[in-house]
Amino acid sequence: MGLFDIFKAKSKKVTIMPSRTTFTVNAGQTILEAGLAEGYAMPHSCKVGTCGECKSHKIEGKIKELINFGYVLEAEELQNDYILPCRSTLKSDVVLDMPNFELKRLHPPQDFMGTIKKTIDLTEDIKRVVISLDKDMEFDAGQYVELQIDEIREPRSYSFAIPPVKNGSNEIELFIRKVPNGKFTTLLFDGLLENKELKVKGPLGNFWLRDGDTPLICIGGGSGLAPLISILEDTIAQSIKRDCILFFGARTQNDLYVLEQIKKIEEKWQGSFLFVPVLSDEPENNSWTGDRGFVHTAIKKYAEKYIDLNPHVYLCGPPVMIDAATEVATDLGISKDNIYADNFFDSSNKKVAK
């Protein structure tokens, strides 16, 4: 090394396989930090080299271990050059095989100030909420934002219920369900948040439409319809042609909403489109002639015909619905790799941080 080499820029490159995605890692930055800063959906959790979520196979190059990987990785993994990108800086350009890395490059989340401009009742306990922002937000269909008010520290997460527009928009729409005794939604449903300033962070989340031409099986429960509407309307806007079944799980006919909007999606959809509302608490012997029961019980009946075509499944709703629908889908032979879920939790039942 020459005397002045230490003054040269020390940034190096990492290439993620199999997508061949390359980004720069600056001196003093870990691979994970650099990837997240570039907006890539890097798999990770703890960031201190403990959980193993970011574990990757190093194909070539040299890294510096910031902690002893032996604390976490197994002997076989160490022998086969597995590393923890959250605790690795680069000594040379590096090529990594990161199986859970997705090529998708997301818009990095930013902080916005927003105001609730309008709320529209969709059902007894679900509102369409229109929020104006202090600047344009770009997002991908299926993602979500976090809303926070001064009185409550923990932000609340809600998915976009509209498709994205080019170069972003300073107005977003969400579907928000009233959570019994929920602090945030009680204020909202009592009308106390009208015109109130909110902190808005987004876009967030890894729920978006993956490439492909295979059929789509979309299953939404309650306000979980929001990201699916966003994805389906965006699919139409992008002239993507795929067959689709949209399942909508609700309690009674009164809990079904945006039916007109779904009808328009059906009309504009390129490919076949089937809308299947499934009601779990609709009184017997009344006018309802559609499917009854929990939404996952209807999957087999309608979606079985697509199984051989390797369909992609998109799920959004309460954890119990996601778990049940995932079980049905995998029992039908759908690979877990093709099942994408957007779990939502209210603050009384937090199991998974989004």
Place this chain on the structure above:
Amino acid sequence: MLDYLKFYLAPLVQVFAGVGIYMGGDYMWAGLVTLPVLAILDTALSDNFKKNDMHIRLLADIPLVITALLGIGLLFLFAWKINTTPDLTTLQMVGGVLSLGWVGTVCSLPSTHELFHEINPIRKAIGIVGQLAFFDVSRHISHNNGHHLDVASSLDYDTAKRGENIYKFAIQTGWQNHKESFKLEGNALKKRGKSVWSLSNYMYKALLILVVFYAGIYYVGGETGILYVLLAQGVARLWIEGLNYFQHCGLVRVNHSPIQHYHVWNHLKPISRIITFEITNHCDHHQDAFMPYYEMTPDKDSVRLPGALTCFAVALVPPIWFNFVLKPALKEWDNRFANDEEKKLARAANKAAGWEDWIEKK
């Protein structure tokens, strides 16, 4: 700019203690006197929810580095003073031990913790070596690989069980953390096909740090210097476990479930936040370990304990601590934040501690 400057409170307290040691006599108590003074002041002030207006990490790290290094420097000063001042009374030397035990706790622990989480190798090394102030150069291993994943769950050595007093906890967790670090290091070597006794074992480095340090202490302070420095480190060690104690005491979390902001206690009095480099406001740190201390957001919606400085004193008297501080806080925490599974754990923990079942029925 004021936000950058306020974090020089910790090195200022260390300098104050250092001047006391240098002057000798009854001034040896100077460092300890800062405890009641700051605690009373802190109690009189309101909780502070303001986020720091700081953005330059290099500038924000300067007081951390100074504090970590001063923590070691004070021990050398103490050894020198004892060696060169034969007329110090036992009580004055006790004052010195307690003063350095106190500043080693309140200043050195938070600064070294922040530094050993850093990526920069020099700052990280200063963070590791700076832990000498409380007789520990391997805590970063068990801290990262245990506490960060397990906080508030039954697997965490740093979370005291309900009903466990500070004395039992301090001795137990200190020993368990050492044992865990040794075990993790040994297993890591085995996985790489090396013997536990291989020279790659970090514990040799730890031993080397200790040998060099005590050789230096012997050089300036002789055998008596080593003895009193060990006492000061020992007091600091027990007291830092105290900080651990009231940061997490009695909280519950289902093992391996996601960590939420409410899984640590918050002490948001202004002096507590400043002198501990925001470690009393560290719920964000468990959710995002990349986040530097000055970016953490105070949790307005939390159940708060009194200021950390008050807790340092009150926790030493278990009946007062349990009845007037911890139980009311846990009662609120259980009913406001715990999810259904955590409520079950809390109920069992209360029963095991012989405490009443205060969880409200739905």
